[in-house]
Amino acid sequence: MTEQSPISASKLRARLRREGVDATALGDDPMAAFQSWHADWISTAPFDPMLVTLATVDDNGWPSVRAMDLVAADQGFVFFTHGFSPKARDLASSPKAGLCFVWPEIGRQVRVTGHVRTLSADEADAGFQALPNSIRNVARLTKQSEVLPDRTVLDGWMHRVPDPLEDEPGRPDGWIGYRLIPVEIEFWQQRPGDFQDRIQYRRDVASAAWRNQRLSP
Numbered sequence: 001m002t003e004q005s006p007i008s009a010s011k012l013r014a015r016l017r018r019e020g021v022d023a024t025a026l027g028d029d030p031m032a033a034f035q036s037w038h039a040d041w042i043s044t045a046p047f048d049p050m051l052v053t054l055a056t057v058d059d060n061g062w063p064s065v066r067a068m069d070l071v072a073a074d075q076g077f078v079f080f081t082h083g084f085s086p087k088a089r090d091l092a093s094s095p096k097a098g099l100c101f102v103w104p105e106i107g108r109q110v111r112v113t114g115h116v117r118t119l120s121a122d123e124a125d126a127g128f129q130a131l132p133n134s135i136r137n138v139a140r141l142t143k144q145s146e147v148l149p150d151r152t153v154l155d156g157w158m159h160r161v162p163d164p165l166e167d168e169p170g171r172p173d174g175w176i177g178y179r180l181i182p183v184e185i186e187f188w189q190q191r192p193g194d195f196q197d198r199i200q201y202r203r204d205v206a207s208a209a210w211r212n213q214r215l216s217p
């Protein structure tokens, strides 16, 4: 079987820009639309296809953003982090967050707002086991965003000889998975003359049905 070669991002960008997007083409289910847009992005073999920016807010209303790796997009957006981190503290006190996917090579952006739920222990265990060894190792040894006196602490961790009994260590206490359940998703498509298409979906609280509307560029 021959390996599928990546689609040229610039050719795809030109086509998507020319065609534009409307709510009928996107359909009634914005998660399905996201999966389709994400598949377009992945087809161009980008350097980090799962990259997303996550925004949270702390107890005093201060926002903060950071790059994250999306792990799955199913009925929501799944990501993993350390339970001791500032973002986990934010999510414990204010379980609402924003995501922004930026795919400039194909002229697209997707913005998401929603409620964040902690994954079950089983889901989190499975997600943890699927991570690369190096990340599991760091998760086990460190407390993310803790202040360190200097780099020698990292050197110590890096040169630590692994205990053969810890070959397949389970998920550490502090490692958490989350699923962001969207209440709003906006699809942004670049268009000629910068008259971009923007289709925003909002979930109706009473009926849980999605409604969409077109926004001005």
Ligand SMILES: Cc1cc2nc3c(=O)[nH]c(=O)nc-3n(C[C@H](O)[C@H](O)[C@H](O)COP(=O)(O)O)c2cc1C
Binding pocket: 048, 051, 064, 065, 066, 067, 068, 069, 070, 079, 080, 081, 082, 085, 086, 087, 088, 144, 145
């Ligand atoms: C490309 C990239 C991907 C990242 N993915 C993750 C991730 O999936 N989970 C995570 O906890 N941190 C990830 N990070 C690190 C975060 O950006 C951040 O530094 C860390 O989570 C601490 O954030 P906090 O102090 O706001 O809690 C990633 C950073 C980059 C640059």
